[in-house]
Amino acid sequence: MADGSGPYDIVVLGGGSGGYACALRAAELGMNVVLIEKDKVGGTCLHRGCIPTKALLHAAELADQTRESEAFGVRARFDGIDVPAVHSYKDKVISGLYKGLAGLIKSKKITVVEGEGRLAGPNRVVVGDQVFEGRNVVLATGSVPKSLPGLEIDGDKVVSSDHALVLDRVPSSVIILGGGVIGVEFASVWRSFGAEVTIVEALPHLLPLEDESNSKLLERAFRRRGIKYELGVRFESVKTTDTGVVVTLENGKTLDAELMLVAVGRGPVSAGLGFEEAGVTVDRGYVKVDEYCQTGVPGVYAVGDLIPTLQLAHVGFAEGILVAEHIAGLNPVPIDYDGVPRITYSEPEVASVGVSTAVARERGHDVVELSYNLAGNGKSKILQTQGEVKVVAERDGRVLGVHMVGSRVGELVAEAQLIYNWEATPGDVAQLIHPHPTQSEALGEAMLALAGKPLHVHN
Amino acid sequence: MADGSGPYDIVVLGGGSGGYACALRAAELGMNVVLIEKDKVGGTCLHRGCIPTKALLHAAELADQTRESEAFGVRARFDGIDVPAVHSYKDKVISGLYKGLAGLIKSKKITVVEGEGRLAGPNRVVVGDQVFEGRNVVLATGSVPKSLPGLEIDGDKVVSSDHALVLDRVPSSVIILGGGVIGVEFASVWRSFGAEVTIVEALPHLLPLEDESNSKLLERAFRRRGIKYELGVRFESVKTTDTGVVVTLENGKTLDAELMLVAVGRGPVSAGLGFEEAGVTVDRGYVKVDEYCQTGVPGVYAVGDLIPTLQLAHVGFAEGILVAEHIAGLNPVPIDYDGVPRITYSEPEVASVGVSTAVARERGHDVVELSYNLAGNGKSKILQTQGEVKVVAERDGRVLGVHMVGSRVGELVAEAQLIYNWEATPGDVAQLIHPHPTQSEALGEAMLALAGKPLHVHN
């Protein structure tokens, strides 16, 4: 390991999605990079976020399918969830990817420093008594679970996603505070595993950042699955008892359960790390940056969950790459954040890219929209999933947004991402016929219909 | 129902994918259409093709998952296949879609005639004693299972896909003659249902129309699944016995099994229908057409499996639509058949669009290619599937082909279809970061690597 020498081309502080993507791209571009990580490279996403949740969600899918397989002619008996086995499956996925990532970073000759770093000046990061000088510094310290004022997460009966991911049992009942992506995904897992689940969300809908049509379809599906929710009502307090928790809402209603998951968002990791002292502007914990992820201090950048853009791993990747290319003088194109695909991996999945109908109208577009019901889609009928693909477009113009609900629709958003970002019109897509029978046909049908040539569209 | 009057704008003979898509599009364009079908609208695809096979494949997926769920922490016992229940699930999917389609056709005011039609002149189709005159006639009589010279399909021990789809049991062992899409899909279903399966293919690889890399990956996966195959060897003869069949290959080897499926291709339905008498050129059963699906006889078109283009439902759709638009004078763009996506829905799935490396080279392209192993893809690890995404591109130029193997990769070909048909370069795609964690990222990673900016690429 390098001693605290330097100067490096780039010192990256934090080895999560944003930090390591930046380090990898910079190394590829011939730069001399040090990556400082206090825990494990891969960060939240690999160890406590995207990957472990999606492993749980896959086990949940298998549990549902095993339970329901008789309707498809497959005789089976569901005998319950083996929690230790779920964890060992999940941990094996993580450790495999972790090994791959660590090897990759090593192969690119990036210097990895284990330890907690602190910004000690515009181009200087200190780890213990080592000092790392860099022509550029990239802040990528990520985020951690937030709570509400006065609400203490005890890790036992009141837990965060970090705890929920290593829980040693399937709780009999759970209250989930927060109906955003993380809350909804855990609700889906636990319900599939057999728990009674109630989500409490202060805003009027689950997944409040989604187009309202997506939220409503998810709510309908969750209702059918027996997932309960209290919408448009605020949490007031929680009391732990011998057997669990009693939650009081502001409307006076009380709910009890074995466990409460607090999923009210994640806050940036910036306090006490010397950012402001070095001249970096921090606003409610978030580092402020321009479209190239530059802070106000020359040579200091910030990426990922630390900055107030979408908290998604692939946003971190994109920002990390952008910064490396910007430093290398490659003149990269700034990220269009509307064009970043979003997926909630619950059952059913919810996925979108571009803007909602409401936002498109606000921006003054003359909007046309079309919802294609998955009931008309052969593959969705085979999977026995319900939902829709909704396309928002400018009249006689480009596609402005795609919003989808249904099992497995997350994979369809990659196509929608190209359509949105390349400013395609429904007619551009309608000229091509999608493969039959796939779920992607539903997107194709919506485009055909918007282009004035509906095929399998039932009114 | 209209009596044999007319003249119609279009008389469509055959109500499968090609015929009904043409009728629907023509009706939308304000034309007066009669659709003649001797059996059920929806044709092969809906009743004896795409849809029933994919329902069986989904039941097969559930059987596999139920068997293997313990490795994911889901305790379950697989108790076998309930064949009547599989059929009733499959039939319910078909009947739901059939009802939808019939209703759709009716709502467009298309005249549907039940009966067997015959071309009785350039613009005249006869059904029994009714005569339908059309300014245009579209031949869309589709295809039926073929056999080899001297090989009789008895429907009992030697069966076609038509019989296999209604088989009342899971055979203990099957020999499948033909390693094309249909043979491979049935092999996959039966193996998942517990049968011993051996495929016999005269060409050197399974799925001989795929890029060799795809064929080899499928062969490897099938070997692991215990699906046997004999490649590069011809069938010589079959003898039925009390308990099944004994098959002799040209190399002298004999194989026995309870059943033999003949899946050596499908032949066009054109004999005895008056096509040649009306002046239409027929070559080995296929109707010859130009790029607008016009036969040599003015006003007579042919679409779908009846013409020597790819035998796929969505090709039928595209051709039917093209013909309707051509008749309406809309000046549609001819189909680029290389740009039609192909999927084999086996476990694992195989999907491709564009051309293979070999064809790209033959055409004189300076080819670069990149294979992204699904081992580096988080979502594929979660699904525990193996395979790859291979991208073939012109050096410093457009993408020429995408070839994929792995569970669920069929849905990814929709994105690849846009990339191929819109002549995108890897760099165009690499500018956008795919959603994490999805299988579509594997395609993104391949594009990033080809664009000179690999992200999660392990060497």
Next chain:
Amino acid sequence: PPQVGRVSVLAKPPVRKLAKDLGVDLSTVAGTGPQGSITREDVQAAVAAPAAVPYQAA
């Protein structure tokens, strides 16, 4: 009768995106591709030839 979605500027979607990234107004570009469509090369040529871009004071 319903019309097929027509694009005012004939260029494939990725080419439209490229033009946007490079600041090229497609309505000022003459297409040399099939049916007068604007190709990637046309867009790149428009960037290279300053005459095609409206004059801007420094």
